[in-house]
Amino acid sequence: MALVSEFLSQLTLSYGGEPDPKFPTVVPARDFDPAQDAARIDAAIKTKGVDEQTIVDVLTCRSWEQRKEICFEYERFAKKDLAVALKAALSGSLEALMLGLLKSPTEYDASELMSSMKGLGTDEETLIEMVCSRTNVEMANIKKVYRDMFKRELEKDVAGDTSGNFAKLLLAVVQTNRDEPTNVVDYEKIDQDARALYEAGVKIKGTDVVTWITIMSQRSVPHLQKVFDRYKSYSPYDMKESIQKEVKGDLEKSFLALVECFENKQLYFANRLFEAMKGKGAKEKVVTRILVSRCEVDLMKIRTEFKRQHRKSLYQTIIEHTKGDYQRALLSLCGGDD
Numbered sequence: 001m002a003l004v005s006e007f008l009s010q011l012t013l014s015y016g017g018e019p020d021p022k023f024p025t026v027v028p029a030r031d032f033d034p035a036q037d038a039a040r041i042d043a044a045i046k047t048k049g050v051d052e053q054t055i056v057d058v059l060t061c062r063s064w065e066q067r068k069e070i071c072f073e074y075e076r077f078a079k080k081d082l083a084v085a086l087k088a089a090l091s092g093s094l095e096a097l098m099l100g101l102l103k104s105p106t107e108y109d110a111s112e113l114m115s116s117m118k119g120l121g122t123d124e125e126t127l128i129e130m131v132c133s134r135t136n137v138e139m140a141n142i143k144k145v146y147r148d149m150f151k152r153e154l155e156k157d158v159a160g161d162t163s164g165n166f167a168k169l170l171l172a173v174v175q176t177n178r179d180e181p182t183n184v185v186d187y188e189k190i191d192q193d194a195r196a197l198y199e200a201g202v203k204i205k206g207t208d209v210v211t212w213i214t215i216m217s218q219r220s221v222p223h224l225q226k227v228f229d230r231y232k233s234y235s236p237y238d239m240k241e242s243i244q245k246e247v248k249g250d251l252e253k254s255f256l257a258l259v260e261c262f263e264n265k266q267l268y269f270a271n272r273l274f275e276a277m278k279g280k281g282a283k284e285k286v287v288t289r290i291l292v293s294r295c296e297v298d299l300m301k302i303r304t305e306f307k308r309q310h311r312k313s314l315y316q317t318i319i320e321h322t323k324g325d326y327q328r329a330l331l332s333l334c335g336g337d338d
């Protein structure tokens with residue numbers, strides 16, 4: 001028995017050690033020369049009226065590691081911080097996008113979380129997207145960087161800005177108690193969890209939200225995918241339909257975002273982008289955030305899901321809903337038409 005459990009724990013380790021495959025649209029530039037890039041950006045900033053195109057073309061076509069080197073070379077050369085220089089040279093959505101590209105992916109996430117809660121009121125939509133779509137490992141890193149950057153605790157800020165079951169759910173996710181995936185499929189537990197979700201919701205009057213939160217914040221993603229499948233044998237409503245029946249408002253939106261990310265995270269982001277560009281113009285903050293934060297992770301797959309689901313490419317949609325140098329930057333991060 002001891003041998004078996006030791007063997008199983010090794011399996012778990014080897015599984016957990018594999019990094020997720022990446023589907024980036026932004027990849028490291030070949031023949032990369034950070035000093036030359038820094039000089040080009042410096043000249044572009046000094047150009048009368050600012051040469052935004054050069055700044056966009058350089059920074060959106062380099063990986064984050066390369067952008068970090070450009071920042072270093074720029075500061076060596078110009079004796080000032082590139083972020084400060086760009087802040088003075090650019091404005092609006094273009095400024096926000098380019099400054100986002102100068103942060104590490106984790107710093108960017110931490111900053112977006114911070115600004116969603118800053119000041120009076122809360123941008124719940126952003127908070128839900130950030131908390132419900134990041135993995136355990138990503139969230140653990142975000143919390144650490146959040147502490148370093150702002151000298152504050154993410155958990156405390158989330159608790160201070162939300163209330164009730166919505167707060168309970170977000171906090172449970174931020175606490176990163178989710179099991180890591182293992183190679184062992186526990187059919188008994190899958191069945192138990194599926195039945196518990198049903199008995200805590202659709203089966204009874206009212207909803208035992210705490211049971212839902214516990215299962216959805218602690219089980220591994222592959223386990224939950226099987227649970228939701230099994231759930232359909234207990235409930236006449238699938239998990240998403242059950243959420244819509246049982247809970248409302250931000251709590252409903254958060255449970256839905258979680259389930260959508262468990263089922264197909266790239267489709268979740270594709271739909272977020274579609275919703276952000278449905279009306280006239282675009283919710284530029286949402287589009288910027290998703291393109292900046294996913295371009296080196298899975299934007300290629302998000303593009304595929306977007307086209308499949310909405311019968312139109314992300315690239316064409318960006319062309320129709322944005323303009324100018326900001327559009328140029330988005331299209332470059334998007335990486336091509338489908």
Ligand SMILES: [Ca+2]
Pocket residue numbers: 200201202203204205206207246
């Ligand atoms: Ca119910």
